[in-house]
Amino acid sequence: MAGQPATPSGQDRLLKFKSLERGPSLPQEIVASLTGALLAGELRPGDRLPSEQALATEFGVARTVVREAISQLKYDGIVQSRVGVGAFIAQPQERTAFRISPACFKKRKELLKLLRLRNGVVIEAAADAALARSNRDIARMEAILKEMREAIGDREHGAERHFEAERQLIHVIAKVADNEHALNFVVMIDSQIAEKLRSVAVKNTKATELAAAAIEEQVRLVEAIKRGDPVAAREKARKHYDNAAQRLADRADLADV
Amino acid sequence: MAGQPATPSGQDRLLKFKSLERGPSLPQEIVASLTGALLAGELRPGDRLPSEQALATEFGVARTVVREAISQLKYDGIVQSRVGVGAFIAQPQERTAFRISPACFKKRKELLKLLRLRNGVVIEAAADAALARSNRDIARMEAILKEMREAIGDREHGAERHFEAERQLIHVIAKVADNEHALNFVVMIDSQIAEKLRSVAVKNTKATELAAAAIEEQVRLVEAIKRGDPVAAREKARKHYDNAAQRLADRADLADV
DNA sequence: TTAATCAGGTTGTCAGACAGCCTGCGGGCG
DNA sequence: CGCCCGCAGGCTGTCTGACAACCTGATTAA
Known part of the structure; x- marks a missing residue:
């Protein structure tokens, strides 16, 4: 039976967690199914998972596939397993x-929360950057601002360029703040947002007057960093990034839940 | 050969990444070895990993073990693999x-950066909490403050109780701010720190005068939240958590790198 | 020279096996 | 009757071998 079609015979029977439709890899789907059950409250901390064998049978896959899925969950500390006993849902x-989770990009409210989380980090990073900036850093930031201004005139790729420049500025700020953890975190969140919402964000900046206002906010932020004024940097950063988050969330065509 | 001792015959030969000593699970060790190589710059974005077979041979384990390790890295987006081609280190x-990474708890500077990252999130959460708090929330926070005060008198477990109460307050603030992402994030970081540094932190609060000052800072924070004053909440939160981070990092017996 | 073909390597999945560990049950002993 | 020991069964962790689908690069044919 090796190499049999991965959507096996018994697949139309009722599955406890969620059916697999084929597309991404099988372990990935099982992870999604299990985390879904967790989110839905069907699986709660302390609960024991079915045995790997049982899950394999239930999902209609080989045990190795189930093991890969569970190993990913273990890596995140979502489940813990004990030899000879079983696997358990860990405490939060x-x-x-x-x-x-991809769900963040489905609802307007979720997206806003995500952006607010990111903003908290960026705001403090801006303050740190104001204390640690070098001339070279300032030059780099001002080059980014210049790129933004130029982008306004570019009718074709202007919005795209503006969007990228805004991201660049955030990354530079996090880098200047000299905090790799913050940098990693911001880059991670930002990339995910960019990937899922690039088109919306670009449409967003198409409104030139919005872009001009956004640039002005960021100019003030960079000025504060240049002055070495952490209090002002925080204030300007909060002003800009809160506005930007609001603008993006308002525009993003998401469910209003 | 099934079930043979997992430290196989050829294990004393030179390994490219790092030798396995047995202890944690084999996939875990391989993940550590690979991420170590990544950190050390021996593996860079775009590089191709050796084939699963090759890695299995090199580490002296079965291919399934290597697959579990790689699947974890794929889950984090550190590695991407293409059927028929190979696995590649992804872009940051x-x-x-x-x-x-566990390395965060080795160096004083790293720990401080981690705490600053957390603080950014907590500070903004405090502001949000000031806008969203209910009477019930306030009552909960004040109960935590009371617990802190009482803990001061407890010579035996006082420090421990104080430590837990401080964590509680952070979690409540994040919860009241009504941002699950921020809550998850803060809980995650905080738990890791608590796990690794509990003893140091407890010793830290043993100095009663420090604890009293810390409590006073947190009283002010809760008052600001109670007043519904986000600006003050931010300010008080920053004051307390920056101080707390500094105190902890100063005390923690870490390398001064 | 260019296009078709093929061989080898690689990932993804399947199947079966065994060691070591733990739990719970039942029987023997005090 | 109660306690302890031992055993059977189940579970995870690891190993082995196999095959399908796929891609790359080289070889061959037109």
Whole structure:
């Protein structure tokens, strides 16, 4: 039976967690199914998972596939397993990783929350950057601002360029703040947002008057960093990034839940 | 050969990445070895990993073990694989998860950066909490403050109780701010720190005068939240958590790198 | 020279096996 | 009757071998 079609015979029977439709890899789908059950409250901390064998049968896959899925969940501290006993859903405070569920990009409210999380980090990073900036850093930031201004005139790719420049500025700020953890975090969240919402964000900046206002906000922010004024940097950063988040969330065509 | 001792015959030969000593699970060790190579710059974005077979031979394990390790790295977006081609180190902006390396708890500077990252989130959460708090929330926070005060008198477990109460307050603030992402994030970081540094932190609060000052800072924070004053909440939160981070990092017996 | 073909390597999945560990049950002993 | 020991069964962790689908690069044919 090796190499049989991965959508096996018994697939139309009722599955406990969720059916697999083929597309992404099988372990991935099982992870999604299990985390879904967790989110839905069908699986709660302390619960024991079915045995790997049972899950394999239920999902209609080989045990190795189930093991890969569970190994990913273990890596995040979502489940813990004990030899000879079984695998258990861990307590929330046992988690060792932070990751963004795709659901964040479905609802306007969720997206806003995600952006507010990111903003908290960026705002403090801006203050740190104001204390640690070098002339070279300032030059780099001003080059980014210049790129933004030039982008306004570019009718074709202007919005795209503006969008990228805004991201660049955030990354530079996090880098200047000299905090790799913050940098990693911001880059991670920002990339995910960019990937899922690039088109919306670009449409967003098409409104030139919005872009001009956004640039002005960022100019003030860079000025504060240049002055070495952490209090002002925080204030300007909060002003800009809160506005930007609001603008993006307002525009994003998401469910209003 | 099934079930043979997992430290196989050829294990004393030179390994490219790092030798396995047995202890944690084999996939875990391989993940550590690979991420170590990544950190050390021996593996860079775009590089191709050796084939699963080759890695299995090199590490002296079965291919399934290597697959589990790689599947974890794929889950984090650190590695991407293409059927028939191989597995590649992804670009940093492709990461989909944020996790804390154990190295953070080795160096004072790293720990401080981690705390500053957390603080950014907590500070903004405090402001949000000031806008969203209910009477019930306030009552909960004040109960926590009361617990802190009482803990001061407890010579035996006082420090421990104080430590837990401080964590509680952070979690409540994040919860009241009504931002699950921020809550998840803060809980994750905080639990990791608590796990690794509990003893140091407890010793830290043993100095009663420090604890009293810390409580006073947190009283002011809760008052600001109670007043519904986000600006003050931010300010008080920053004051307390920056101080707390500094105190902890100063005390923690870490390398001064 | 260019296009078709093929061989080898690689990932993804499947199947079966065994060691070591743990739990719970039942029987024997005090 | 109660307690302890031992055993059977189930579970995870690891190993082995196999095959399908796929891609790359070289060889061959037109």
